[in-house]
Amino acid sequence: MSHALLLDTTRCIGCGACSAACKEQNGLPLEIEDRATAYTWTVVEKRGGQNVRRMCMHCLSPTCASVCPVGAMRKTPEGPVLYDSKKCIGCRYCIQACPFDVPKYQWDKAIPVVGKCIMCAPRLAKGLPTACASVCPTGATTFGERDELIAIARKRIAATPKKYVDHIYGLDEAGGTSVLLLSGVPFGQLGLRENLPKRPLGDLTWQVLSHVPDIVTMGGALLYGIYWITKRREYVQRIEGHGGEERP
């Protein structure tokens, strides 16, 4: 029961209807920008001779949710990764850590928050597809269940293998994403990272963080032990030194 999107870059004509619909749906300023910002959550970029739409990948195990100190980022069971601007303290660790460079900041504001695609969560709640998917004229954006979309993507690659790179981007990148991409050129040429581990990136920090209680308890015991031994040694030395003087 997890919603997802399939972006087929070979079908995108770069009309920008998705971007406009997104702005209207989410109450964002309507000026068209040529790159994603805190006020433009999705944009079609021309890269590697293809039109590639940038938007939040809605990771299955989001890096942003892992790094946020106050839990302002959250993966919902329905699919969207949501951002709670009321919790955010503005540390920008999510922007630094996101492997897809998605969260953007309101650098121009004195009281800034992060801006990013929320997969039209309010529309999903009403049983509607995302705004971008509903306006796409060429079927470059398909809305559906993740498993269903993976099957569709595989079918497309199998039907016309010459047209596609034999890979679904997002299948297991950084633990997998709810937004999947198909491309006719290597994904690196689209500005997407190809050096991502298949595990969620949060695992890398958690394998250290999960040892914090051990460090505290064992470290505390060790330090107290050293304190006790050195204090005792000093005490013994003092007594012995004293006794040595008195004995003769």
Added chain:
Amino acid sequence: MSVLDVPRPRAGRFGFWTFALGVVLLLLLYVTFMRFSRGLGATTNLTDRFPWGIWIGFDILCGVGLAAGAFTLMATVHLFHIEKFEPIVRPTLLTGYLGYLLVCVGLMYDLGQPWRIWHAIIYWNEHSVMFEVAWCVMLYTTVLTLEFSHIVFERMRWKTLLKVMHAINTPLVILGVLLSTLHQSSLGTMYLIVPEKLHPLWYTQLLPLLFYISAVGAGLGMVIVESYLSGRAFGRELEMDLLEPLGRVMIVVLAIFGVLRLDILVHSGAITQVFQPIYESRMFLGEFGLGVVLPIVLLSFPRVRRSKGGLVIGAAFAVLGFVMYRLNVSITGFERSSGTHYVPSWMEMTVSIGLVAVGFAAFAIATKLLPIFPAHEHRAASRVRGH
């Protein structure tokens, strides 16, 4: 005799530095107004592609690291009972305390909504390194405040409070060492989550360990540098019999760090990049050559180490190398993957320089008001005894 030992007229220098401090503080005031009325975009060169700059790389990462002398010496004297270092504990504690206070202030500039800092107390995310960092900053600043309050109570001769402090001293020092260990290493852990972004010359699973070891080395280096500077400012003799052994310990710490760093690069294969004509390799060689190899070589010569100038220069290079390492991890290592070249704005520089200046001024004021240096200590002690 080194150039550093030449005494200069103190009054004239004081006038110049006071003037410089005044100018820096005025600029800082202006930048503070701009930062909080116009936002981060108007004052910094930070962008969505480069969201963390020198306020994180220098003010936070270096500020915390250079304060590491406090927990190292507190452990040495109060837990390991190597009590001969007692006379330099207080100035080191003061350095560490001011360091942490300035880190807290620096954080206020960098956070987008600093007035929400308390959110870290009520909204928990134990999977976040930043959450651990936030708690370490809060708790260790509290521990440092308590440890430092001892000196204030002594000055005020509040005997009951002094007794309380004496009773909780050992658990407090242990807590301080634990929190510092967690905090120093967690600043490295923060960068574990960006294997695809941070350049292989700096990315390694062992970043937490490298951050910890380098902080201990730099903390000791700061003890020497800070002793030298305060010695010059207040016309005190350097405690060479205490600082020279610290120099020896620094050789060991720097050597462990250097060997581990090279070992990691050999195993990851990134060592081949060291000799490629790329920007990152030059930055690495600068950091490693000036900050690790040079101080090890300098301090290894007994004649250099036992001379005041030699010891201070060796320690200063280690501190410089530490700062370069932190800046390389937090800034240089991200430039290639971000596709941008980040240079801090003059306003970012002003805040960083301004906070350091405030630190120096606060150190000078604190040493005048409180029993920080050994000479004061004896006087205070005899006064108490005479009571």
